[in-house]
Amino acid sequence: MSSHGIRDKVAIVGMGCTQFGEHWDRSVDDMLTDAAHDAYASAGVTQDDIDAFWLGTMGSGVSGLTLSKPLQLDYKPVTRLENMCATGSEAFRNAAYAVASGAYDMVMAIGVEKLKDSGYSGLTGARPPSDGTDSTITAPATFSLLAPAYAHKYGLDEDTMKEVLTRIAWKNHRNGSLNPRAQFRKEVAKETIAGSPLIAGPLGIFDCSGVSDGSAAAVLVRAEDAHKYCDNPLYIKALSFASGPATGALDSTYDYTTFREVVASATEAYKQAGITDPRSQIAMAEVHDCFTPTELVLMEDLGFAERGLGWKEAMAGTFDLDGDLPVNPDGGLKSFGHPIGASGLRMLFECWLQLRGQAPPERQIPSVTEQGKTLGLTHNLGGQPGAAVSFVSVVGSELG
């Protein structure tokens, strides 16, 4: 038994991504239509060229009909899937495998979510009937468990911890201010972030990702066919997924300063991609900054910082747009919100722009243009600390 990966077997030849935001005037059908047709145009293909579709959505529709009806697909296969907040990435992963298997020549991975129609704050979702004993705390509360645990373990006082979290939010909002597709396109002062009303634990409203609507899509083909459609495709180097045993809330050895699922999926992805030192080899990372302490812990889980030093690196600007390893150069979930099915593909869209030198000059990262690095990482997380699913991809602009 072994995982082999599909390094350099599949390429992205086109992508589309809608603006993310409160789209009171746009339906799920509208957003799917926009993202799909933007991706077709990007790849220079038509809908008829696509052999099969993978649609990721958590709650904006069920079955392949959610896609085939608005796009008026011609009896093509559509797989609709869900894997919590990693749904968009999961659509991409399965679509890539379909191409790698030889089953199809060209496929589309597309994700969508319409969150703003619910009228609720934060994320909600239908759950199967239960015995009523499951935890009912909200997503920000589950992730806020990381903050006191991290501060306690590494000896940060409350004020320092708050400064670290504030800087992460400030950095991502700053990046988002340069991105026309972001939900929030303004810099936010650190005082505003630190002084925002508390939501859960030490997390204020500005420590939480927004709630938005959006859609993103990618067109995938075999690597050897990529240049038929695209001069500068992106090659898939690694795809990994870890679904945990959910023992964090049962197992006293779990200390809420790590996601074991992220460590497992990152280790697997680096093995597939042949990465030995992610900090120096990767040009950029789009990570699942659902809440500020999540990004802090991810820096250590993904191997970008030593254990217990992620907070110092964050404060030093290592992960800023012009830092050693830019993280969330597009603004992240913080600036985009988190339309669940779309987020994983939105992260890949930023790799698509940055690694191919097509990001606007004001946010084009120097690690690509000046240092010539070619690899980007995306990371998508679902669940909560101690009970999560984690996805990691590595994509690159060069073969080999």
Next chain:
Amino acid sequence: MGRGIIAYGAYVPYWRLDRSKITAAMGSGGGRGHRAVASYDEDTTTMGVEAARNALRGSDIVPDSVLFSTANPAYMDKTNASAIHAALDLPQSSWAVDAGGAPRSSEAIWALAAANRGTNLAVASDLRTGRPTSGDEAGGGDGAAAFVFGDDAVSPVLCEWLGGAVATAEFTDRYRQPGDAYSRIWEERFGEQVYLPLANDAIERAMADAGVGLDGIDKIAIVGLHARAVRGLSRVAGDKLVPDLTGEIGNTGTAHAAIVLAAVLDDAAPGETILLVHLADGATADVLRTTDAIADHAPYAPVRAQIDRGNDALDYNKFLTWRGFLDREPPRRPDPERPGAPPAFRSEDWKYAFVGSRDRSSGAIHLPPMRVSMEGGAVDDMERVRMADVPATIATFTVDRLAFSLSPPMVAVVIDYDGGGRFQAEMTDVDPDEVRIGDRVEMTFRRLYSAEGIHNYFWKARPAAG
């Protein structure tokens, strides 16, 4: 004598309302002293569970029946005692039955517990409401008490019953129609003048039945919701009268006689003779005597300690909200979902008794119980492990200001149990600003919320007593 009270325990909830806060807010009502207040997540069933746990803690008594009485039942048309039975992890062969309606019903479960063969647990519980500024609002209190009657052979008898008598009459003193949120009362002087002759008659015959004269009585407890009648009768008791606790916790109605008796027994010496008078739609007088065994009895949670631990930081507006007299704007979150009857039935041991599973090979404790071990992966090699009485320590925590709660914010803690096992629990009876990693907690049976007519009972953590 071989039969009597072999165990007892009371439960006084953590919160107190300072009655002057009623006066301050409303310009009338209130008064001096405090009333005990059931938290937003407590009802008569959960308080009954806590009282029964306090009674049974440290013993190996397994009651053959759970007899439950309250004037404020969580359910009608469904037995409440069965939830208490489940929370105590009692065997299927134990009986569980309610005697509801008026506070006088508590006498039925006492009588039945004493008279029925076997070991019988009688639990009286009440949650007293009243319209804002009413005497019932300020004078009421919430709490529960549990008494176990059984044979000396099971556990040493602490207190025997020597004799008693009742006096019954039909009169309209206080009354509440099913579904009403509070009771109404007739003019006080009327009730006083009906109660006093009934009480004197019952007391006289009770002492004759017990063969004890007034000089043979060491302590007199007079309990009843009609405060004026209780006061009138108390005058003749002199210095034998024991405090009825209403100034400190209010009058807990159905539970009050049992709570006062528990307080008396907490401090009683061997051979003390106690006259207990209960005024409730008539009068009932009982004469009891403590045995030598009470000298060796150390109550797990003395009434005095529970009263002294109370927190009177509760604001009047929160009290009104908890009791449903103030309708606050909920968060913009979905309403909680009702628990499904079949899943709840399947997980009765977990949901009600807080029983997890322990892997026989690795020793790993799983909360909730699992079939496959998280350590080593052994399948179906688990034994049940009840964690309800195991203390724990906070590993990490958060204060959730977004979650639906009947009393936001919701406090959530990850706790590690002494001897192994971890659980993420809601925390209750705590100031959100006072929670710290390393704090000690214990489990308490609560009502998380109610949805579509179903009460969702489960366990929470609370700060460890002492």
